[in-house]
Amino acid sequence: MESWEAGPTAYAGPASPVRPGRTELGALAASGASASLWLDVLDATIRTCQEHGRTDLVSWLWQRRAQLLHPHLRVLVVGAAKQGKSQLINALINAPVCVVGEDRGTTVPTVVRHTEAPTAQLIVRAAPDTGWTPDAARQDSIPLALDRLADALTETVAVQPAATVERLYADVGVPRALLASGLQLIDTPPLPGLPAVAPAAVGRLRELATDGRADLVVFVCEAGRELSDAEVDVLADLARLFPSLVVAYTKTDYAAHWRRDLEASRMRLVQAGVPATVVPLSATLRARAVQTGDAALNGESGFPALISLLEATVAAKPDRLARATVGVLGRTVTERLAVTLRDDLDAQRAESETSHAVKRLHETQRRMDELRKCATRWQTRLSDEVGDLMSDIEHDLRERTRAVIARADETFTEADPARVWDEFEQWLREALLEVAQTSLGWLGDRAEWLARAVAAEFPADLGDVLPNWVPGVQGDASDRVTELESPPVERFTMTQKLFTGLRGSYGGVLMVGLVTSLTGMSLINPISLSGGAVFGGKSIREEGKSLLRRRQAVARATVRQHVDEIYVGLAKDAKDSVRRIQRALRDHFTAVTEDLQEAIIESLRSAKADAEREAAVRDGRARRTEQELIRLAGLQKQALGLLAGPG
Amino acid sequence: MTGTELAGRLLDDAAQVFRGHERAETWLRRHRERLAEPLRLAIVGPPQSGKSTLVNALIGEDVAPVVVDGAAGAPVWFQDGPRPSAQIFPAAWAGPMQRANGPGHTVAGPGVHAMGGVSRVVVDWPCRALRHTRLLDAAGVDGDGEVPADAMLYVTRHLGDDLTALEQVQSGRGVGALPVHVMVVLSRADETAAGRPDAILSARQIARRRRREPRVAALCQDVVAVSGQLALAGRSLREEEYAAVAAVAARPRADADAALLSTDRFLAAGFPEGLLRQFGLGGVRLAVTLVRSGARSRAALGAQLVRQSGLTELQASVSDLFTARRDALKARTALIALDRLLRAESRPQAAHLVAELDRLVAGAHEFRELRLLAALRAGRVTLPAELAVEARRLAGGEGTAHAERLGLPAESSPEQLWPVAEDAAGRWHQQTRAATSAAGRRAAEVVLRSCTAILNDLG
């Protein structure tokens, strides 16, 4: 196709008629029925972004939407420094509108579009992110001399304040049939870092594509080398935003083995999964061909192929291109949203491991186990201690009563029972009461200690488990200590409540203390001890020795029997008391255990419920997230459908 | 006492101080030895900028790149040696090289591939140009991390992004602060302006403009445009290549020009592909133009190509700014190294070393002279013609001996030198007052300082 127009920026030939169906209205009308499908998908995508709270994506998609409905095809020409970007545009429209040269490169984006008469101006945009479209807000517009456009542009840019440089762009209008179809070409400053490193270029290119409101990107790479890794990375990123890319492989006139490098570059793109059309070009040959009217040379320049590609894309914009664009956008956006959701899901899963309710559940279960162990422990302890106490108290009583018997024997070896009986009987009663009192008192102390020992088997964190009271030693000691002949009327009762106010009075008495005080305890109090001496004084009587001896023997036997009987009674009382104490403590601690168990079971129940509720909430959320993912997949399928769609 | 002698003495002192500290001793010994060795010139720059080709152009043969099997990208030093061979470090392997399929050589063989972790390669190559200067072919601006170079050619196709990279190399303290060791080479000059025959001419104009840009001037001594490919083609031109060029030139002009429009057309016209590989399309265009305008022999065409390629200018620049001042540059490397050591390993006995180093660095008049010479070359300072010539001479631009500086015969006695030096000092003292621009005044101050240095030395 010979589509070149002579003359620099001059208007040449009849006005290129704007093709019917390519006006704004026409474009909308033409898109009519088929437009609705991609618009539906795009709107669904926008809605989804809104639901996900991604306002950034929403506004960006709205921009793309407006651009897709716009009849113009905006072609962004980008690439590393000095690859021939500007020259490519100049050669394409055969007009020196873009700054070219080794010396000064392109410093501001230049939009080249169709106008009936040539115009050129430098525009200061209102803000750095305002688009480079004629309808966008501008702060200033400085006309540029048309006959020396490149110089004028360089000079004007040079005198702008540094702060405004990133808000500048040049707007050039030339009368060209190629452009009249709605094609707009945008020359850009070189991408930073390329061809060596990608990251800076990726970011810059995204900005350029957004601000330039690009529909199609032409990536320029000079022949004589392959696309670098960084360039392939940049293109791969671009392929997420545009359905098809054009790689202009320039300067083919100069490089010797450009076909080999071009093939290698194509392979790299295929391997990276980047859909791109690679077009070999030579601006130099094109310029020369236009100058000399050499159609063959024009063919060799590769430009006719680029022109028909661009024209086909202009024609395809309202339908095929828009559809494919929405397809790519839908895919990219849904992927991006899905990544967020999946991260969410992972976070939830991680959260379930560390949730408060679950932690509480585990803790309660642990306490339950502990309590169970403790129940067996205290029961064993109680029975062990009770056994010990039984034998200790029995032993204690026996020792004390034996001491009384020994005293009695002693007394009746010396004294005559007939004379001292009344006094003796009095002493014996007191001595036995003393024994009962001391032993049973001691039993009370031991019982108190026992309660503490059993309580100590409970874990400290369960709190205070001591009983408020322990049953006293029951039974009336004076009932047991009966008169040997004529019992005294005076009664001594030991019935009392032991351990009342136990908690307050407990002063750290230890078992050891009790035991030592037990072994060192005097059997009979000091007053009673003097009794023997008193009786001893009355023992010398004028009486027949044998009679005396017999009386004495009878008295000793009677006393021994009497004391033994009393001993048996006291021992029974003591054992009964111990049993009562045992029962009381068992009941108490069983009750405590049950209370605790109940409390733990209750909190276990509530912890379980909490954990279950939480899990349910999480599951619900996960299910919703999964449903959302499925919904996204549906949307993505629709988008992919647009990509695969007919034609 | 020259810079190297001072630096040598300082290194000896330091070796005393650091006796027993093995690493420091080795480090100091190595720098001490290097003072007696040839200048080390690093050829660095971004990928594919033509570094290896430039190394070849400077050597005059197709040597670089030397690629070690399994360790592409390792820095390679080239030094003069009796026969071509390669040593690989740190493994200390030594052996022969093989010619590569493309340009340059490869080092391969059992043991090489499995070596791994190659830090540097040293290539011996018999070559006169390497006798005074060792060349480093390396990727990054840092060159060979282990063995610092004394000077650097920063090779780039167009000085854009890389200005920032260059700015970061300047170490910013004392001797490191002045970029007396950096020269920018605008490479592949034959591709400029779409490779027209006047390509190198426009490249040269660009270089001239760029070297006057304040930001660029602050980073380097000079900016030179070169086509390494054409220079190498010219230096290694063979008869059959000359014949092939002559055959193109012999065609009717219209035919030849049509064939030179593109590489496709050139090959389609039946011209040899080897010519294209050796010269590039722009090179063939230039060579044909040169033959047409009178280069009628291999030698004539070769010489013309070398001159046109910009290599001659580059060599002159390297010679004036680097090779002639190799003592100062080597001393500078040693001082920077010593400075680094003293800062890393401070010890009380080294206090006097620090003081002396600071004094030397502050004195660094030689480096100011180098900056002045570069500024005069680049036209960053303009003096009236005869003054400019004298300034250049006094600042050591034609040799650093007193007699050379004063423009007197080498065998002149101190009695003959003194009055001339005194005279010059007076004249330049005047000039510090008379200068109309700040740059002019600073230049006069440097020249005056050179004069008083001569007087101090004589008296």
Ligand SMILES: Nc1nc2c(ncn2[C@@H]2O[C@H](COP(=O)(O)OP(=O)(O)OP(=O)(O)O)[C@@H](O)[C@H]2O)c(=O)[nH]1
């Ligand atoms: N041989 C040849 N040279 C070309 C061709 N296109 C551009 N050039 C040369 O490449 C150099 C750079 O061209 P530009 O068009 O300014 O490149 P650019 O990519 O716009 O450069 P920046 O704006 O600085 O990034 C110029 O010297 C052009 O003459 C071509 O097709 N063939």
Ligand SMILES: Nc1nc2c(ncn2[C@@H]2O[C@H](COP(=O)(O)OP(=O)(O)OP(=O)(O)O)[C@@H](O)[C@H]2O)c(=O)[nH]1
């Ligand atoms: N036209 C032209 N091409 C050159 C010139 N110098 C190098 N080239 C080409 O540029 C490419 C890279 O050249 P090299 O010399 O290998 O460059 P390099 O900087 O050493 O490359 P790396 O070591 O890969 O970074 C090769 O294809 C060379 O043919 C030149 O002066 N003119």
Ligand SMILES: [Mg+2]
């Ligand atoms: Mg440009």
Ligand SMILES: [Mg+2]
């Ligand atoms: Mg190389």
